[in-house]
Amino acid sequence: MNSSTAPSGLLGDTAARDYTRKLRLFNAFAAPELRQAIASLALKPGMRVLDAGCGTGEALxxxxxxxxxxxxxxxxxxxxxxxxxxxxxxxxxxxxxxxxNLLEAPLLPASFDLAWSVNVINHLRSPSAGIDALGLLLRPGGRVALGQSSLLPDMYFAWDSRLERLVNEAVRRYYRDRYQLDERDLTAVRAIVGLLRKAGLPDVHARTFMIERIAPLRPEDEDYLVEAIFRDTWGSRLQPYLTKNDYEELMRLCDPLHPDFALRRPDFHFLQSFTLVVGATAQTT
Ligand SMILES: C[S@@+](CC[C@H](N)C(=O)[O-])C[C@H]1O[C@@H](n2cnc3c(N)ncnc32)[C@H](O)[C@@H]1O
Structure with a gap:
């Protein structure tokens, strides 16, 4: 099977899928924390690194x-x-x-010092199969570093936890209906530490970085939040999952032309977690 005929993943990924714009927005937004996460790996000159599921390639x-x-x-x-x-x-x-397809990578076994993979294993039907496939590509002592956003719930509306809870629930119900997934399917990927241990990696570490933004925002932050979250993750697709009043309030907060626009409020305070779990293979096979 080649990449164009591979079955779609848990979240609909195929060779033909295109969410380039969303990936560019996220990487511009989270660049400071992603670079901090990379720096925490203390890579050395001469190392060989694979970015598995590299998306639009900012991390390369x-x-x-x-x-x-x-x-x-x-x-x-x-x-x-x-x-x-x-x-x-x-x-x-x-x-x-x-x-x-990272599950059938056309790469030599045992040829990398690090396999870096951010927000990818949650797209696979079997995260364990993905971790095993990446593990085969590592030399003895090599590491797999799996990054995952939002293992902790994000905070968008510091002043309204109720609306935020309802919006998060609406997003979950939207994904359940769109991909026929229940909550357990969507949250199984929280167990990255366990998955790496189950894969036989003897040395596993985890560290969470906080992406924290307050008003006034950088243009990269505003672009990501307005386009990728307010418009494309929420937007009209959440209307069936919210009451009329809650939907209208959400739309006011998300509308850059409305006086209530969330990102211009002096109390805007956004939090999103980014967790990096790193597992090292044994020094000798
Ligand atoms: C949420 S994006 C993350 C992209 C990038 N790592 C980043 O952080 O911006 C998930 C990426 O994994 C890719 N992907 C999904 N399943 C894959 C597979 N089986 N093999 C290789 N890439 C895959 C998708 O095409 C997409 O680019």
Whole structure:
């Protein structure tokens, strides 16, 4: 089976899927914390790094800078549009970008010091199969670093926890209906520590970074929150899951032209967690 005929993942990923814009917005928004997470790995010049599910490729340059001189970075993604964007983002000197399913990676076993993979295993029908596949690509003593956003619930409306709770529940119900998934399917990925231990990695560590923003926001923060969250994650698709009053209030808070727009409130305070779980393989096989 090649990447274009691979079955769609848990959240509908295929070679033809394209959410380039959302990935670019997220990486511009979370760049400071993602770079901090990469720095926490203490990579060394000369190391070989794989970014599995590299999306639009922003991390490729950040990883390459940590392993220079003499290092190598390979990006791999299932989606044609994401691979095209990643190739545009990283010059050939920075990283090689492959279109492939990470479950059937066309790469030599035991050839990487680090497999970095952010917000990807929650897209797989079997996160364990993904971790096993990445583990095979690591040299003895190599590490797999799995990043996952929002293991803690995000805070959007510091002044209205009720509306936030209802919106989060509406998003869950939307995903349940769209992908026929129940809450357990969507939250199974919280157990990353357990999944890495189950995969036989002897040395597992976890660290959570907080993405924290208050008004006034940087343009990157505003673009991400308005487009990727307020419009595309919430927006009209949540209307069936909220009462008329709650939906209308949400729309006022999300509308940049409305006086109640959340991001211009002096009490705007946003929190999102980013958790990095790192498992090291044994030094010798
Ligand atoms: C939420 S995005 C994260 C992208 C990137 N890591 C980032 O943090 O911006 C998930 C990515 O995983 C890719 N993906 C999903 N299933 C995959 C698979 N089986 N093999 C390779 N890539 C996959 C998708 O195409 C998408 O680019």
């Amino acid at each position: 340059g950040w990883l390459a800078a940590e392993v220079a001189p003499g290092g190598a970075v390979v990006g791999m993604d299932l989606a044609t549009s994401h691979v095209r964007a990643a190739r545009g983002m990283a010059s050939e000197d920075t990283a090689l970008v492959l279109q492939a």
